[in-house]
Amino acid sequence: MTGNKSRVWSFFSSVSLTIALLAIIVLFSIIGTIVPQRDATAQLALQIPPGLFSFLQTMQIFDLYHSIWFFLLLGLLSLNLIICSINRLPQAWRHFRAKSFPENLDVFQDLSEDAIINTKQDQKVISEIAGIAMKSRFRNYQRQKTTDGLYFYGDKGRVSYFGVYVVHLSIVILIAGVVIGSIFGIEGYVNIGEGQTVNKINLRDKDQTLLLPFAVRCDRFTIKFYENGDPKTYLSDLTFLKNNQVAAQGQLLVNHPLSFEGFRFYQSSYGLTAESKASLSLFENGKKSQEILVGWGETFVLPGKEGKVNVLRIEGNLMNMGPAVKLAVVSAQGETVFWVFRHIDKIKEMNPGIVQQIPMFNPGLFRPYVFVIGGVQEKYYTGLQVNSDPGLPVVAAAAFLMFVGLMLVFFSSHRQVWLRVDVQWENTRISIAGRSNKNAVGLQRDIKDILARIKKRLETLR
Amino acid sequence: MISTKILSLVTFIYFAAFVFYLFRMTMGRDFWGGLATYTAWAGLIAQTIALVWRWKASYDLGIGHAPLSNFYESLVFFSWTIVFLYLITEGRLKNRSLGVFVLPVSFLLMAFASFSPDISSHIDPLVPALQSNWLTSHVLTCFMGYAAFTVAFGLGIMYFLKIAAAGRKGKMISGFFHLLPDDDVIDELIYQSATQGFIFLTLGIMTGSVWAHHAWGSYWSWDPKETWSLITWLIYALMLHARHVRGWRCRRMALISIIGFACVLFTYLGVNYLSGLHSYLKIS
Numbered sequence: 194m195t196g197n198k199s200r201v202w203s204f205f206s207s208v209s210l211t212i213a214l215l216a217i218i219v220l221f222s223i224i225g226t227i228v229p230q231r232d233a234t235a236q237l238a239l240q241i242p243p244g245l246f247s248f249l250q251t252m253q254i255f256d257l258y259h260s261i262w263f264f265l266l267l268g269l270l271s272l273n274l275i276i277c278s279i280n281r282l283p284q285a286w287r288h289f290r291a292k293s294f295p296e297n298l299d300v301f302q303d304l305s306e307d308a309i310i311n312t313k314q315d316q317k318v319i320s321e322i323a324g325i326a327m328k329s330r331f332r333n334y335q336r337q338k339t340t341d342g343l344y345f346y347g348d349k350g351r352v353s354y355f356g357v358y359v360v361h362l363s364i365v366i367l368i369a370g371v372v373i374g375s376i377f378g379i380e381g382y383v384n385i386g387e388g389q390t391v392n393k394i395n396l397r398d399k400d401q402t403l404l405l406p407f408a409v410r411c412d413r414f415t416i417k418f419y420e421n422g423d424p425k426t427y428l429s430d431l432t433f434l435k436n437n438q439v440a441a442q443g444q445l446l447v448n449h450p451l452s453f454e455g456f457r458f459y460q461s462s463y464g465l466t467a468e469s470k471a472s473l474s475l476f477e478n479g480k481k482s483q484e485i486l487v488g489w490g491e492t493f494v495l496p497g498k499e500g501k502v503n504v505l506r507i508e509g510n511l512m513n514m515g516p517a518v519k520l521a522v523v524s525a526q527g528e529t530v531f532w533v534f535r536h537i538d539k540i541k542e543m544n545p546g547i548v549q550q551i552p553m554f555n556p557g558l559f560r561p562y563v564f565v566i567g568g569v570q571e572k573y574y575t576g577l578q579v580n581s582d583p584g585l586p587v588v589a590a591a592a593f594l595m596f597v598g599l600m601l602v603f604f605s606s607h608r609q610v611w612l613r614v615d616v617q618w619e620n621t622r623i624s625i626a627g628r629s630n631k632n633a634v635g636l637q638r639d640i641k642d643i644l645a646r647i648k649k650r651l652e653t654l655r
Numbered sequence: 656m657i658s659t660k661i662l663s664l665v666t667f668i669y670f671a672a673f674v675f676y677l678f679r680m681t682m683g684r685d686f687w688g689g690l691a692t693y694t695a696w697a698g699l700i701a702q703t704i705a706l707v708w709r710w711k712a713s714y715d716l717g718i719g720h721a722p723l724s725n726f727y728e729s730l731v732f733f734s735w736t737i738v739f740l741y742l743i744t745e746g747r748l749k750n751r752s753l754g755v756f757v758l759p760v761s762f763l764l765m766a767f768a769s770f771s772p773d774i775s776s777h778i779d780p781l782v783p784a785l786q787s788n789w790l791t792s793h794v795l796t797c798f799m800g801y802a803a804f805t806v807a808f809g810l811g812i813m814y815f816l817k818i819a820a821a822g823r824k825g826k827m828i829s830g831f832f833h834l835l836p837d838d839d840v841i842d843e844l845i846y847q848s849a850t851q852g853f854i855f856l857t858l859g860i861m862t863g864s865v866w867a868h869h870a871w872g873s874y875w876s877w878d879p880k881e882t883w884s885l886i887t888w889l890i891y892a893l894m895l896h897a898r899h900v901r902g903w904r905c906r907r908m909a910l911i912s913i914i915g916f917a918c919v920l921f922t923y924l925g926v927n928y929l930s931g932l933h934s935y936l937k938i939s
Contacts (some may be wrong), residue, residue: 208900212893219889226879226929258877371875380873419718419780426783447783450871459872460783578872588874592861599857603850 205276214270221266225257256398259375266476268503269369274361274376285354288630293609295337298612300626310644312622312651316343319621320614326646327612330639342615352610353630356601363598367591374584379403379456385411385492386466386574390434394579405579407454408434412442414463414573422510427463429575445577455581462576465569469507472567473533487518495562500524509571514540516569522559531558535566606632608639623647658712659776661705662731663769668698669738669762674752682836688751692742695758699738706735709778718780723794727776730768732794733923734761736802740851743804748844752835756809789866796862797884800855801919804891807848808916811909814841818906842905845912846898853891858883879929883922890915 204210229237234255238246253260257473312319320336320343327334331347338344381394392408395401412430419425426446433441433453445450451458467489469571475483475496482496487504494501503521511517516535521528529643533556534540540554541547548555625643629636664883675691678684709722722728740759767775781790817835863881864874875881894911897903903911 208896210898215889215893219886220885222882222889225877226882226926230877258882421780423780424783425780426786448787449870450872457872459870461872580872582873585868585874592864595857596861599854603854 202276205273206280208277210273211277214266214273218270219268221257221263224254226266228254230258231256233305235342243555267372271365271368274365278358278361282358285358288354288607289351292613293345293348295339298611298613300628301613301624303316304624304626308625308640308644310647310651311617312623313619314621314651314654316614316616316621318654319623321645322546322650323614323623325611326643326650327610329646330643331610342613345612345614346610347612348607348609350605353601353605353607356598356603356605359598359601360595361598363591363594367588367595370584370591372584372589373587374582378582378584379580382461382577383409383579384464384574384576385409385429386468387411387414387572389574405456407440408437409453409458409577410434411575414575416463416573418510423512427575428458429460429577431458445575455583457580457582459578459580461572461578464576465507465509466572466574468572469509470570470572471504471507472570473518474567476563476565478561479492495522500559505530507548507569509569509573516562516566518566518569520655521565523599524559529559531555533564533566535569537544537565606630606635608632608636610636610639610643612643656709656712658705658708659769661701661708662765662776665702665705666762666765666769668694668701669734669758669765670768672698673755673758673762675820676751676758676826679751680755683834689750691754692745694753695738695742699735699742702735702738706731707926713778716778717790718778720781720785721791721794722778723791724781724785725775726897727768727774727781728735729794729923730764730774733798733801734764734768736798737764737805740799740802740806742810744844744848748836748840750834750836750840753806753809753813756812757806760805760809769857784870787866787870789862789869793853793859793866795809796855797859800852800859801923803848803855804887804912804916804919807852807912808919810841810845810848811912811916814838814845814905814909817841830873838905842908843936845908848913849891849894849908849912853888853895856884856888860888879926880922883918883926887915887918887922890918 213498234250249255253262257263303330318563323343323345324334327345327347331349334345334347336343336345361590380397382397383391383394385391388411390408390410392405393402394405396403410432411433414427414429416427417425428446431443431445431451432439433443441453445451445458445460447460450460470486470488471483472486474481476615477496485493487493489504489507491504492501501523503523504518505521506519508517508519511532511534514534514536520533521530521531531553534554537556552558556565607630608627609629610625612626613622613624615622615624627636627640672694675687676695679687679691679938706722709728710719713719713722723732737757738761741753741761745751745753758903770777813835817838836844860881863884867876867881868874890911894903894908897911898908
């Protein structure tokens with residue numbers, strides 16, 4: 194390895210780089226939650242000089258999490274993780290493969306009193322008891338006879354040396370999955386009116402549409418409300434059509450997406466289409482003078498020719514206060530805009546003085562007329578989110594691997610136990626010693642349990 | 656509602672427990688320590704009963720769901736997990752010093768939930784996005800994580816108070832100081848609590864991602880809460896690495912446990928002031 198290469202290598206294998214990269218990613222993420230991102234930038238554009246805005250836009254500050262900078266950081270982090278792991282993996286492998294038996298018998302030096310049992314029993318009986326006790330904690334224990342005694346060895350959890358590397362690998366895979374998703378993934382949305390069929394979706398963050406290789410029809414849209422007016426459920430009955438043939442049908446709910454040919458459909462919103470109609474009644478000095486059916490954008494003239502009424506909006510449930518229509522009366526005095534609520538009497542009762550506080554809620558704002566809604570013929574559209582993410586299985590695999598890795602890191606440990614049976618001053622002596630890479634408590638439990646089993650057997654023999 | 660009344664009573668019980676822990680610290684009498692522990696247990700049991708009651712009440716209203724669905728319920732549950740984890744730690748540690756630092760957090764959360772005029776304690780029906788089996792597992796794992804980080808924070812504060820006290824001489828301060836556990840014990844407990852929090856936060860983020868994948872159509876949307884949970888996760892990941900690879904101990908661990916807790920609080924409360932998808936927790 195040349196000096197230059199090894200310098201690059203050691204730079205990428207340093208933990209300081211990991212810590213620095215993680216710190217920069219943290220900083221980046223914080224900035225991303227403070228500076229408006231993507232759709233939210235419109236307001237900022239009006240507040241700062243256009244030059245600065247376009248500069249920041251070129252620097253991808255308004256889409257930080259999908260910017261070249263972010264991917265660069267993720268790439269560096271992956272490289273750092275891979276090189277760190279390559280550097281340290283041989284050591285873990287050595288630990289994993291290490292032969293601890295019959296080597297490492299010096300563990301019996303400096304044993305505490307608790308780890309030794311002396312008994313008058315025959316060595317042969319004791320070896321049998323010791324073997325059974327070892328087997329209870331270490332299924333594949335080994336035994337070996339030497340000139341100075343009989344040795345047993347058991348260990349478990351060798352795989353724990355790899356836990357950290359499994360987690361690191363999972364993060365590299367996760368990053369790969371995220372990158373695949375953001376390069377090849379599709380994020381779109383589409384609104385479909387009841388009975389309508391579409392084969393195009395609008396792409397998010399791009400002013401483009403995408404032609405789907407199939408068509409989607411919304412057969413029915415259903416919405417249910419709680420007593421307090423909050424939506425309880427809304428669902429769409431969808432039909433997927435391939436070459437004008439029905440290929441699949443299904444019901445789409447929030448939290449219950451549907452998949453078709455690699456695209457996933459999500460119920461994300463709903464609203465009234467422009468085809469919705471409202472029946473309006475006009476009262477003049479308390480007397481009903483006219484009743485008409487109006488649609489979005491329609492215009493009609495007031496009975497006394499005082500002005501013209503534009504129907505601006507029709508809502509099925511405005512701010513949880515029920516059906517409402519927004520009107521603009523254009524007259525000689527100018528334009529008067531106000532909302533007409535179906536349940537205005539109830540609203541007034543629950544919020545006394547509301548019409549005085551918010552004149553726009555006054556259905557009689559344009560005198561001498563008072564408008565009343567008889568009803569709204571609701572025609573809903575369903576708002577669907579349409580995604581396709583080829584990185585998804587990769588991300589899911591990474592998450593699973595990370596979970597396994599973390600379990601290995603935090604809940605597994607390599608535990609080794611050596612047990613010796615030898616003769617000293619006409620006594621049979623049992624000595625037990627152990628070692629663990631990170632779980633001294635667990636090791637103590639193993640040792641205590643083995644000792645307890647041996648002692649119990651010894652008592653029954655007496 | 657009775658459960659809400661019990662919960663506002665729990666606020667005072669936790670305050671009393673805190674005061675008793677404080678008495679034990681300043682007077683050094685173990686009578687107060689025992690009383691503090693019993694009081695904290697009494698509070699926890701009362702709070703558990705109230706939560707179960709509230710759960711049942713939601714079924715009686717015909718909108719049955721676990722009491723984990725709005726800001727009020729999340730504050731109550733957060734304080735519950737903190738006391739729960741604290742009492743377990745106290746039992747393992749066999750030292751009551753930590754109570755002075757952890758109980759006030761629980762008390763403040765309960766006081767905020769019970770007495771802030773902006774927070775509604777109504778049992779509301781679930782909006783469609785929250786109608787998912789993932790709700791319970793996501794909220795449970797996240798708050799277990801938050802609570803473990805809170806315990807680590809309490810330990811961090813305790814550590815700094817201890818070194819501040821060690822620098823001074825004085826009868827009262829030294830009495831105070833003798834009751835605190837050794838540096839090594841504090842360090843080990845900070846590490847254990849942070850690890851516990853890290854595992855739960857990881858699970859919380861994972862369950863959240865799976866849920867987001869089902870509900871919002873994307874496992875990760877860079878919503879401020881998601882981003883801040885990632886920031887918190889990275890901070891604690893840094894902490895664990897610095898300890899294992901760089902051998903960081905006591906003072907630095909205590910410092911990160913405090914910084915990390917600030918991130919936890921921001922993830923929980925701060926992001927409510929930023930716009931995003933996790934708007935269920937908004938203060939009306």
